[in-house]
Structure formats: C-alpha cells, structure tokens
Amino acid sequence: MVEAAARTRDLSQARIAIDQTPAIGRHGRTSNQERAEFATAERLLPGGALGGNALPGDTRFVFARGDGSRFWDSSGNEYIDYVLGSGTMFIGHAHPKIQKAVSDQVARGTHFFAYLNEQAIELAQRVTPYMRCAERIRFTTAGSDSTFHAIRLARGFTGRAKVLKFEGAYHGVHDYAQLSTAPKQSTNFPTAVPDTAGIPEVVQDLMLVAPYNDVETLTSILAEHGHEIAAVIVEPIQRIISPKPGFLQAIRDLTRQHGIVMILDEVVTGFRYGLGGAQEYFDITPDLATYGKILGGGLPVGAVAGRADIMDQANPSNKGQPGYVYQNGTLQGHPLGCAAGLATLDILEEPGLYDRVFAMADKLRAGLQSVFDDHDMGLLVFGEGPMWHMLFTDRVPQNWRDITATDTRKLAAFEAEMIRQGLFVLPNNRRFISIRHTEQDLVDTFEAADRACQTFKGH
Numbered sequence: 001m002v003e004a005a006a007r008t009r010d011l012s013q014a015r016i017a018i019d020q021t022p023a024i025g026r027h028g029r030t031s032n033q034e035r036a037e038f039a040t041a042e043r044l045l046p047g048g049a050l051g052g053n054a055l056p057g058d059t060r061f062v063f064a065r066g067d068g069s070r071f072w073d074s075s076g077n078e079y080i081d082y083v084l085g086s087g088t089m090f091i092g093h094a095h096p097k098i099q100k101a102v103s104d105q106v107a108r109g110t111h112f113f114a115y116l117n118e119q120a121i122e123l124a125q126r127v128t129p130y131m132r133c134a135e136r137i138r139f140t141t142a143g144s145d146s147t148f149h150a151i152r153l154a155r156g157f158t159g160r161a162k163v164l165k166f167e168g169a170y171h172g173v174h175d176y177a178q179l180s181t182a183p184k185q186s187t188n189f190p191t192a193v194p195d196t197a198g199i200p201e202v203v204q205d206l207m208l209v210a211p212y213n214d215v216e217t218l219t220s221i222l223a224e225h226g227h228e229i230a231a232v233i234v235e236p237i238q239r240i241i242s243p244k245p246g247f248l249q250a251i252r253d254l255t256r257q258h259g260i261v262m263i264l265d266e267v268v269t270g271f272r273y274g275l276g277g278a279q280e281y282f283d284i285t286p287d288l289a290t291y292g293k294i295l296g297g298g299l300p301v302g303a304v305a306g307r308a309d310i311m312d313q314a315n316p317s318n319k320g321q322p323g324y325v326y327q328n329g330t331l332q333g334h335p336l337g338c339a340a341g342l343a344t345l346d347i348l349e350e351p352g353l354y355d356r357v358f359a360m361a362d363k364l365r366a367g368l369q370s371v372f373d374d375h376d377m378g379l380l381v382f383g384e385g386p387m388w389h390m391l392f393t394d395r396v397p398q399n400w401r402d403i404t405a406t407d408t409r410k411l412a413a414f415e416a417e418m419i420r421q422g423l424f425v426l427p428n429n430r431r432f433i434s435i436r437h438t439e440q441d442l443v444d445t446f447e448a449a450d451r452a453c454q455t456f457k458g459h
C-alpha cells in the first residue's frame with residue numbers, strides 16, 4: 001500500500017514539473033464579491049463568524065458551492081474537502097439522490113411540527129435495526145440536542161445528578177458538555193474545567209472527568225462517586241483517539257456494576273464505521289446512543305436511541321406524572337431531514353461501500369505519511385477508518401494529554417499552509433474522508449501536501 005502511494009505521488013510530482021500553476025487552492029486569488037462578503041460578515045456577525053470556528057487570516061474563505069469531495073469559494077477557488085460539514089457529508093456534497101429526495105419532499109410541505117409524519121416513521125423503521133441498543137428512538141435536531149436529552153433521560157431514570165465524561169471528549173454546546181473538552185491547564189481528575197464563560201459553578205460540580213483509555217482511574221473514580229452518577233458518556237473513538245482493546249467493554253461492565261446509564265456518543269461514528277456504527281464496529285451495546293451528522297444526510301437530524309425502559313420516560317401521555325421526562329423540539333422529526341436520511345441510507349446500503357471508503361482512507365494516510373517523511377517533517381499520520389489526523393509526534397496518542405504534549409502551534413501553522421494549497425482540513429482537529437473521494441483526489445492531495453511542505457520549510 002505504501003508503495004502504491006509512493007507511485008501515485010511520483011505521478012503527482014511529474015505533474016508539478018509540467019504544470020506550475022496549482023489547480024486547487026487559494027494562492028491569493030480573492031474576488032471583489034468575496035471581499036464584500038467578508039466585510040458584511042465582519043460588520044454583522046460576532047467575529048465575522050457563523051459559530052465557534054473562524055479560519056485564521058489569509059486562509060479564510062466563503063463557501064459558494066460543493067460537489068462530491070470538492071467545493072469552491074466565492075472567488076471561484078477549488079478545494080478538496082476533508083472537513084465535510086464537520087463529518088456530516090460522508091456521502092459528499094450535492095449527491096443527486098439527496099437533491100431528489102429533498103426537492104420531492106419540499107414540494108409536499110417542509111415541516112408540520114413534531115407530530116407524526118411519514119418520513120420520520122420510515123426513518124425510525126429503517127435505522128433502528130442498525131443501532132444495537134435501539135429498542136426505541138427519538139429524533140432530535142442536532143448532536144448537542146441528542147447528548148443533552150440522553151443525559152436528562154439518564155438523570156430521570158437513575159434519580160442521580162452527576163455525569164462523568166472523558167477529558168478531551170466533545171459532546172456538543174450545552175453546559176453539561178462544555179467542560180474539559182479542550183482544557184488548557186491540567187487539573188486533578190475528576191475535576192471538570194469549563195471551556196467557556198457562562199457555565200455556573202454548580203453545573204461544573206455536577207460533572208466528573210476521567211482520562212480516556214485509563215480503566216484503572218475510571219474504576220477508582222466510580223468506586224468513590226458511582227452511587228451519585230447518572231451517566232457515563234463516551235465517544236467510542238474520542239475525536240481521533242481509538243479505544244484500547246477492552247476499554248469500552250470496561251466502561252460497559254463498570255456502569256452496569258454501579259447502576260449507571262452508559263451513553264455511547266455516536267454523533268461522529270454513527271453510520272461512518274459501518275451501518276452499525278461503533279456499536280457494531282467495537283462490539284459494544286450501551287444503554288443509550290446519541291446520533292447526529294450522517295443520520296440526516298446533511299440536514300439537521302439527530303437522535304437518541306436506546307433501552308425501552310429509559311426511553312419510555314419520554315412518553316408524552318405521561319406528561320405531568322412523576323417519572324415523565326420532557327423531550328421535545330419544534331423541528332424534530334423534520335420531514336426534509338428524514339427524507340434526506342432515507343436517501344442517505346439508500347446510498348450507504350450499497351454492498352462494498354464501507355470497504356471501499358476504508359481502503360481509500362488507508363491509501364490517503366499512507367500517501368500523506370510518505371510525502372511528510374520525504375520532507376522529514378516529523379509528522380505522524382494516523383487514524384482509523386474514514387477519519388484521519390496528523391501530529392508532530394512519533395507515537396499515536398491515547399488520551400487528550402498525549403495530544404497537548406505535541407507541538408499544536410506548529411501544527412496549526414502547517415495546517416494553514418495545507419488550506420492555502422487547497423486541502424481543507426479542520427485546524428487542530430481530526431478530519432474525514434467521504435465515499436466520493438477519488439484516486440484523482442488522492443493524487444491532487446499528495447501534490448498539494450508536497451507543496452505545503454516545501455512552502456512551510458521555506459519559512
């Protein structure tokens with residue numbers, strides 16, 4: 001595989017010699033239209049940004065359109081997309097089946113409120129057989145909704161208030177999630193560190209934090225606090241860090257032992273590591289699982305799925321009674337999103353699809369590693385299945401502190417260079433590959449990475 005990647009890269013180097021004008025990337029090309037859009041965004045949006053992420057300096061751009069594995073900015077520059085809507089567009093941009101499903105549905109009405117609709121019922125029927133823990137499912141509108149409601153269900157079920165998460169794990173935007181996702185300073189476990197202003201101290205006191213991949217520390221925290229913990233929430237692959245063999249099963253065993261609800265956050269892994277997600281891939285059955293991203297084919301659909309006795313607390317006919325857990329959202333079960341989700345399943349159920357994308361991801365990692373090695377960059381490319389990352393290190397990280405021990409500033413500077421060269425990667429975060437990335441994308445990626453190394457070393 002490494003040889004194949006090297007051959008592909010030789011090819012791409014031949015191209016560099018012939019064609020000195022890079023086909024992809026920004027290279028200073030900014031249209032008057034995009035300049036005007038930046039100015040409007042800066043005037044009206046906090047920090048000129050739509051959310052918590054803004055690209056630094058000259059790497060920023062305005063998305064104009066996407067197709068398959070690529071997109072164009074509003075200056076007409078082309079990029080290969082390894083961000084993919086933060087992993088949402090596993091099926092690539094503007095898939096013809098999604099276009100048809102959404103336009104057919106919009107002609108029949110966009111949304112009717114969270115009462116029953118045909119698309120949501122059909123989506124529930126189609127997806128639950130793939131979700132091991134799913135005796136019931138409730139659709140939400142995003143991953144954050146899903147984790148928030150899973151936590152409330154766990155609290156209702158156990159009558160306990162505290163929740164344990166792992167250091168470096170991301171579970172969304174709400175107060176119970178924005179603790180110790182990316183702590184700048186290390187504290188002793190299990191103390192939680194807020195990632196944002198605006199979280200009351202009382203919330204902080206309700207959250208406990210453990211190191212990922214460390215059964216011993218988890219065991220001792222649960223021995224002391226297990227009786228007051230409602231849920232342990234875990235990303236099966238924490239950002240990009242794979243679980244050590246037995247780690248997820250140890251969480252399963254310990255949570256059972258302490259009467260704690262195990263929430264597997266499959267917002268990223270769901271439908272990415274196979275139709276059965278991480279539950280099938282790692283052979284693990286949690287009490288609840290949370291979904292988002294791929295489930296709605298690029299539209300806002302999430303879900304909480306799990307054991308009937310926990311989920312049925314949200315039965316609306318019990319409203320007002322003890323033990324009823326309120327779960328709702330104006331936009332949930334959204335027909336457009338569910339129609340896109342159904343079309344996504346049609347695409348993902350094609351035999352051999354996951355084998356192909358896993359093989360493509362292996363090729364991408366091997367090829368990039370060989371480019372970086374040729375330039376003595378000291379970068380390690382790693383990851384499992386359709387997610388990948390790179391760090392200035394010589395060993396694959398096993399927890400958050402392993403990542404912070406690497407030179408993340410230098411990495412951010414190199415990633416900016418990759419973006420300039422037309423490879424859109426999530427700065428300082430893991431990245432994705434879609435089912436629509438092609439051999440040509442790999443050739444162009446290795447060429448762009450090669451240019452990025454040359455430019456980076458030249459500074």
Ligand SMILES: Cc1ncc(COP(=O)(O)O)c(C=O)c1O
Pocket residue numbers: 086142143144145147170171172173235265266267268292293
């Ligand atoms: C594992 C995980 N859980 C939850 C979320 C929150 O999802 P959303 O951004 O859709 O609210 C994310 C978002 O990236 C995630 O990666």
